[in-house]
Amino acid sequence: MSFCDVAIVMLAHNGEEFTRHALNSILSAKTKPWELFLVDNASDDDTPKLIQEYAPRLEEAGISFHTWRNSENKGCSLARNEAWEKVSSRYTVLMDNDAAVCTANWLEEFIRCFDREPKLGIVGAKMIYPYQPHPIQCAGVGISRLGRIAFRGRGADRYDSRYQSYWPTWALISACWMMRTDLREDVGYLDEHFHPVQYEDLDLCVRARLAGYEVAYTPSVEMYHFEGITTASFGSEDYKVNIARNSLKFRERYHQLFKTFTDELPAEEFRWLTSSELGLRNELDLSLHDSAKA
Secondary structure: OEEEEEEEEEEEOOOHHHHHHHHHHHHHOOEEEEEEEEEEOOOOOOHHHHHHHHHHHHHHOOOEEEEEEOOOOOOHHHHHHHHHOOOOOOEEEEEOOOEEEOEOOHHHHHHHHHHHOOOEEEEEEEEEOOEOOOOEEEOOEEEOOOOOEEEOOOOOOOOOHHHOOOEEEOEOOOOEEEEEOOHHHHOOOOOOOOOOOOOHHHHHHHHHHHOOOEEEEEEEEEEEEOOOOOOOOOOHHHHHHHHHHHHHHHHHHHHHHHOOOOOOOOHHHHOOOOHHHHOOOOOEOOOOEOOOOO
16 A cells, blocks of 8 residues: 555535545555545435544545534535645545546555656646446647537547647646645635536646646546536536536637637547437446556
């Protein structure tokens, strides 16, 4: 067993079965973090019991485990910021509770990216669906001149050669990424104006780029992502309004920057594929792999 100078920050607002998958995958991986911050963001299911169950297991594994329960759902940015502020490790991983480790030495692979790229501030994993045949959910984020967001590679084969290379970009989704902990001093925290969720991660990436850091996608780390569980606690209509509001806020903030962009991604990557179009089978598979390569 090896440890890395890393803290994982994870929020949980319900979805205890997914949080169980996430914690099991962290415990089963070859590399472990020094710290794990698990914030119960006012869950009303059995998440508190789950945390009590896993606390001794995490401590026995040598992980410094920190947890607390918020009396109300503080949203994503504020709740993450309160944990990030307490991190003492060199690197911080933001990980959704509906994500699970796929690449067994994932933390080492992330850190190798920082070792190779001195200006790297944030690096994101290849997010794949947990159901067979494991198509890509997101291989980095593309932004058009109009500020439209595209999940690069969505629906493509897991080993499609177009998404098997390190790719500097302007934005990533925070379902799983690693960042320098000291970004909080140089760039600032997640913007709590993007409340309760959505676009706060894209905004931090853009601010990191503007501050001189590199933001990149790496295929060397694969993570399973159930997608949407993190935001399921918000009502569908409220959630749609929230996305529209935060999208407008994001575009207005950076519209002058986006005008300098070119539409590098094909038009189909700006379209949100349905579950049937993704070809997912009802075969859940969260197995660990030694390498993210084919």
